[in-house]
Amino acid sequence: MKELWEGNQAIAEAALRAGLEAYFGYPITPQTELLEYLSRKMPELGRAFVQAESEIGTINMVYGAASGGARAMTSSSSPGISLMQEGISYIVGSEVPAVIVDMMRGGPGLGNIAPGQADYFQLTKGGGHGDYHPIVLAPWSVQEAVDLTIGAFDLAEKYRHVVILAADGNIGQMMEPVEMPAPRKIEKRDRGWELTGAINREHRLISSIYLQPEVLHKHNEKIQAKQRAIEQNQVRYHEFLMDDAEYAVIAFGTSARVAHTAITWARAKGIRVGLHRPISLYPFPYARVAEISKRVRAILVVEMNAGQMLEDVRLGVAERVPVSFYGVMGGRVPFPDEVLPEIEKLVNSVH
């Protein structure tokens, strides 16, 4: 049965149903309702909830809980995610699974609390030090936020890697109908690496320290092999009216919702335009974007930033067709009537 859920609370409920055992958070708009929801529900279910002293605290608590084998999560918004970067790098280096929710807002700096997409570089390109990319999933609706949250825990555990749900303030605050999946049972598990007390077995070590360069090189090769496997197997995207499209708009999250409306309007004017929407921002659908660039005349990228995913689109397009960009910043959300003229300009530019 479908129910109306606010994005933040829906993600929290989805995490509960995925078997979240430990949540650590620190309030920040526009994701505080997520923390607030779990502050009530987690103790009721006998699970761990801690409001930490800062985001540096929350990410290191996630590191600790995940090292102990618990399904662990933290959530925040852009400035808080920046604070977490050192801990994220340690978690990746130590190969423990963790899920992070980023309800992006306007930046840089303290910025504002309105919706943004300017964390794209930070989230997809590593963010912290060292060679790694977290898996980054970008929902465009509350239902998809729920589905991706559940999937995030599976991916984190499959690859012993960090998975980040990259939403924005709009998705956090919006209410939409949601079909919640059935709750999963939490099972006691020993996957051979978690620290559960070395009783009647050899001790285990979770660490990101490898002092010998050759040894750290080997460790990095292992992480890189994992990244290649993720790139091979975890690319996700969604398309709308792409079958006969002569032009493509590429956008993710809330920008894609706005583009969807603009594309409907453009179609009504006879413009054959479609939407390609990356759901996995890392791994980015380079191969699919390359295919699209071989059969459309031009591509428009729409983002709520100064052009970040744009760089990945350009890598995929490899200058086969012109790529134009429309971006809004500072927490502004574009209206479809701003995107439609950009589509029309795109058409005129190649005629």
Add this chain to the structure above:
Amino acid sequence: MQHEIIISGFGGQGALFAGQLIAYGALAEDRHVTWIPSYGPEMRGGTAHCTVIISDQEIGSPLVRRPTAALVMNPPSFERYEPAIQPGGILVANANLIATVSARADIRAFAIKANEIATEFGSPQLANMVLTGALVTATGMLKLETLDYVLNERISARHRDKLALNKQCLRRGAALV
């Protein structure tokens, strides 16, 4: 047909709740729906608004610049949204607080003394229900009975004694358009 509604008023006038009531109604009628509040560093006594979209198809942008209908409860909301309504659209205004009358010939405008009516019912805070009844009926976006059902389901224990009054206020508003 896609209904794109903005509901706006002072914080405390029940603009966000009215929007949620409509959103729950749309869900009960198995339609696509989005409800999104204005969120930001809002001032006490400042204006709060929400956008509700109801459609038979998948909804793209959850925000609209030009709504098909607006429900405005205070003068700043009137000034902001009355000019924004699409031609052929609908305006429902709380005439007890908004002295200005819409001069637009290309919309249907209803000025309703919602505070006065709600006070007659003995519950001035139900002005939003009077206006919601008018909005829902004037736009035809939902059945009034659906809102009865939603109220039955969702009214809080604290306000359950006002369930019948809520429904009466909806109907009184509906009768005025």
